[in-house]
Amino acid sequence: MAYPALVTQSRFLFQKPNLSILSSPHVSSSVIPKDYSSPRSKTQFLKLPGMFARKVVVSVTTTEEPWKRYPGPGGESKGKGFVEEMRFVAMKLHTREQAAEGEMEAKAPEEEPVDKWEPTLDGYLKFLVNVKLVYDTLEEIIEEASFPSYAEFRNSGLERSEKLARDLEWFREKGYAIGEPSAPGVTYAHYLKQLSNKDPQAFICHFYNVYFANSAGGRIISKKVTREILDNKELEFYKYDADLSQLLQTMRDKLNKVAENWSRDDKNRCLEETQKSFQFYRDILRLILS
Numbered sequence: 001m002a003y004p005a006l007v008t009q010s011r012f013l014f015q016k017p018n019l020s021i022l023s024s025p026h027v028s029s030s031v032i033p034k035d036y037s038s039p040r041s042k043t044q045f046l047k048l049p050g051m052f053a054r055k056v057v058v059s060v061t062t063t064e065e066p067w068k069r070y071p072g073p074g075g076e077s078k079g080k081g082f083v084e085e086m087r088f089v090a091m092k093l094h095t096r097e098q099a100a101e102g103e104m105e106a107k108a109p110e111e112e113p114v115d116k117w118e119p120t121l122d123g124y125l126k127f128l129v130n131v132k133l134v135y136d137t138l139e140e141i142i143e144e145a146s147f148p149s150y151a152e153f154r155n156s157g158l159e160r161s162e163k164l165a166r167d168l169e170w171f172r173e174k175g176y177a178i179g180e181p182s183a184p185g186v187t188y189a190h191y192l193k194q195l196s197n198k199d200p201q202a203f204i205c206h207f208y209n210v211y212f213a214n215s216a217g218g219r220i221i222s223k224k225v226t227r228e229i230l231d232n233k234e235l236e237f238y239k240y241d242a243d244l245s246q247l248l249q250t251m252r253d254k255l256n257k258v259a260e261n262w263s264r265d266d267k268n269r270c271l272e273e274t275q276k277s278f279q280f281y282r283d284i285l286r287l288i289l290s
């Protein structure tokens with residue numbers, strides 16, 4: 001499992017004052033800068049204890065530059081709320097091919113434009129089984145509400161667990177073999193369960209990203225697989241029982257309300273979690289191409 005190494009390395013780097021790794025051959029994608037000052041990027045060779053010297057692009061934060069990296073505390077005061085910050089960070093973690101606001105380079109097949117994907121039905125079924133485990137877990141966590149704020153997110157209309165159960169049942173009835181969740185889903189579900197009991201801010205970052213990812217990128221993927229491997233069968237997974245933009249807006253309002261009680265540290269911890277949510281979810285998306 002590749003995560004512990006990456007996570008440990010990233011945590012270590014986070015502890016370095018005023019230094020954030022934006023890209024490196026060893027750190028798969030951008031790490032969120034610690035503050036809201038301008039990151040001026042430059043390439044450096046960095047020698048870290050116990051590691052070989054490596055070429056990294058570092059951001060150097062200075063106090064002279066008032067330029068803002070995020071729509072941070074200023075953005076909030078303009079009335080847009082914390083979701084705008086979460087979105088800002090998430091959009092930058094997309095590849096340029098995935099979304100107009102994306103800043104990452106595609107390094108793996110699932111990061112290439114969806115148009116170029118060559119999905120397989122077998123792989124897509126594996127994806128559905130694994131992604132269902134993630135939504136089952138998120139929805140159980142919200143139902144149990146080990147932190148009271150989670151209860152705010154119940155019955156949002158964005159839930160996907162039952163829809164996915166119906167889709168899988170449809171495939172079963174058609175005679176397809178449906179396997180058990182594998183490493184990508186099991187690992188992410190386990191991580192979410194643990195995180196939800198100890199760090200609600202970090203957990204809510206995953207909650208936001210996973211539900212909003214399906215509403216945006218999910219639709220692009222849906223078009224591709226419906227046309228190319230599902231013989232135009234439209235899955236329940238991508239359907240909502242009410243107007244989707246309204247459901248999303250209600251969820252944004254709830255997230256903003258919950259985050260009003262967070263300190264700046266809480267908010268930063270939440271934003272820093274975005275990268276992990278992309279990494280876990282990408283490993284599940286990759287199954288579509290397996």
Ligand code: HEM
Pocket residue numbers: 087090091094098099100110114208209210212213216217218220221248277278281282285
């Ligand atoms: C094939 C992969 C993906 C594609 C093609 C894709 C595409 C997109 C696009 C086009 C948007 C912009 C939607 C808009 O502003 O109208 C978007 C938004 C977003 N994506 Fe992705 N995405 C992908 C993967 C992911 C992943 C892995 C995550 C995180 C787990 C993610 C999280 C988000 C979030 C949080 C938004 C903001 C949604 C909103 O503000 O309503 N996406 N994505």
